[in-house]
Amino acid sequence: MKIWLAHHRHAFVSSLHRLATAPFATFFTLVSLGITLSLPAGLAAGLASLQQLADRLPAQGTLTVYIRTDASSDDRAALDRRVHALPGLASARFISRNDALHELSQHLGLPDLSAELPDNPLPDAWQLTPTRIDPALNREWSERLSHLAGVDLVLGDQVWVSRLNALVALGDRLTTFLAMLLAAGLVTISGNIIRLQILTRLPEIEVSQLIGATDRFIQRPFLYFGALQGLLSGVLAWGIVCIAIWLATPELGELARLYGSAFVLGYPTASAGLTLTAVAAALGWLGAWLALRYTLLR
Amino acid sequence: MIRFEQVSKRYPGGHDALHEVTLHIESGELVFLTGHSGAGKSTLLKLISAIERPTSGNIWVNEQNISRIRRSALPFLRRNIGLVFQDHKLLFDRNVIHNVLLPLDIAGFRRHDAFSRARAALDKVGLLDREKSMPVALSGGEQQRLCIARAIVSRPPLLLADEPTGNLDSGYTADIMRIFSEFHRTGTTVIISSHDPSAVPAGRQRIVRLDHGSLAS
Structure with missing residues (x-):
């Protein structure tokens, strides 16, 4: 040694x-x-x-589902169920059109925006966050949701992701x-x-x-x-x-x-x-x- | 100590250097190996130190058959053999004492012990005052003495010298032979090869003569 x-x-x-x-x-x-x-x-x-x-x-592959303003309550309930059954969902946040307008007015710094607009132009929406950033998952969600009755548009940042x-x-x-x-x-x-x-x-x-x-x-x-x-x-x-x-x-x-x-x-x-x-x-x-x-x- | 049984050595190309040599050298003997150049003296010494392998026959050194020794066992055989080369094989990138220290470094001596041993060896060959010189500054005789100091510094039980006086004049030759016989007197087995009969000092030592690869006497 x-x-x-x-x-x-x-x-x-x-x-x-x-x-x-x-x-x-x-x-x-x-x-x-x-x-x-x-x-x-x-x-x-x-x-x-x-x-x-x-x-x-900030955008963690978030998907936003905009709901048609004329969607029936049945359509909304069906969408609610479908949203919560999505695989890999971290959180789902419902943003009502009033909340959305409120948020927007705060963001723009125009507190009386709602008073100045004759009608709220914003739709109700679901903001869905997946557990992981995965373009394939985003695509799958988009396909599942976009054909549902009452859904106007599904927008995601998946392209960017x-x-x-x-x-x-x-x-x-x-x-x-x-x-x-x-x-x-x-x-x-x-x-x-x-x-x-x-x-x-x-x-x-x-x-x-x-x-x-x-x-x-x-x-x-x-x-x-x-x-x-x-x-x-x-x-x-x-x-x-x-x-x-x-x-x-x-x-x-x-x-x-x-x-x-x-x-x-x-x-x-x-x-x-x-x-x-x-x-x-x-x-x-x-x-x-x-x-x-x-x-x-x- | 050394036993040759029907040992032959043929080099690649077909040159027969040794032919069926049987030889026994006792522990503590002083042996002179003589014969014309090309008689097989160097080959015999190379076989003992396993630098060459025999083509046939068996060689025993210290009860160990070295004819088919494994490469990994070679270093441990060589550590028991002091080798003196005709061309000295000194290292010219370091001074005298560091040349002598090499075997001790290999054996793993502590630095302090190694230095005192190396100085003792240099003293024995009369080079103590040159320990800081570079080998290139030494004369031929001094270089040969340095080679001897390196061979004996780890006090091996067997010393092999191949034409140690080959390039030296008679004054140096006597000097070097005196060092070998002093070393032999301490109990070491010494084998010295020389093509020059006049280099063999008068005395009762054993002389083994080789002639064209066979024992002549």
Whole structure:
């Protein structure tokens, strides 16, 4: 156990030492790896903010059913029953035409609107909120209700919901693809650096094998080096993303304000940043492992 | 300690380096391996340290049959063998003492103990005052002594030296032979190969002569 710890300490210190003795090479490598990683990380951060915006939207796939003014009380009772039998219904709110007019006058800031209108032009309506945002559910509800007697119009924001969802899904897919591509890039870059290191250190490896070094002993410093390199580039990518968000925030805030939105580009959370560094370290390690597999143990 | 039973070695390409060699070396012996170049001396030493595998026959080192030793068991065999190479195989990217520290790092010695052991080994070969030098600054004889220091630093029970005096003039040769015999006196089994009969010091040590891959005496 003590020997094992000593070996690990030795490997770790020697890989740190190697990073430090070639500061320029280390710097360039880390920058290239960091930029590579920051692209998917930045995209993921932007997407997370967009997803948050979508979740916070007031319209949660709400459907409004407008009732004909000449609907009979039987039709209204039938509609009432049908509404409450809908699958996936979170809440159903009946808005009478008087309440609707009252709300409208308040919203417009015209308290005597009802007095000025000769007749209330608004219909009674049901406002239906589903338990989840799901365009398919909205369509199903719309189909079930729009043919009923007494129903004038079923209006939903499902088109808009669909578009946003499709956009987020596309972004998600794109980020995943980009992340996978650049992860492969990171593994390749890391692996290639380790491969070159192995080649320059072949004499040491040969002598070590001749005097009783195990494969693990020989591989360990390279694996540490790869993981350390990945870890540092992950931290760097985290920093790059934070700086980019910090730089973009004033302009983005202004843009969002002009659109009357409260959209804020959020910084990556601590857990997201730590995940990024951990994944980067793992990828660096993987690169080193592959390089060892194909250069050393052939 | 070492037993060869009908050992043959044929290299890829058909060159027969050793042919049906049967040999027994006791623990604590000092053996000189002589013969013309190409007689199979290096091959014999490489077979003992399992750098090469025999084509046929069995080789026993410390009661372990190493003819078909597993790759994962190799390091532990090698840790009991000190190897001295004709071309030294020093690492030129580190100084003298760090070259000697390498086997101790591999064996997992504590840093402090490792340094004192490495200094003792350097003292034995007369290089203690050069511990901070780089190997490139050493003469041929000093490089060979450094190689010996690295081979003996972990105090292996078996020391193999392949043409340790091959490139050295006679003054250095006597120096190095003296180091080997001192080491032998502490109980270590020592096998030294040399194509030059004049390198073998006068004495009662055993001489094994190889001729075209077979034992000559």
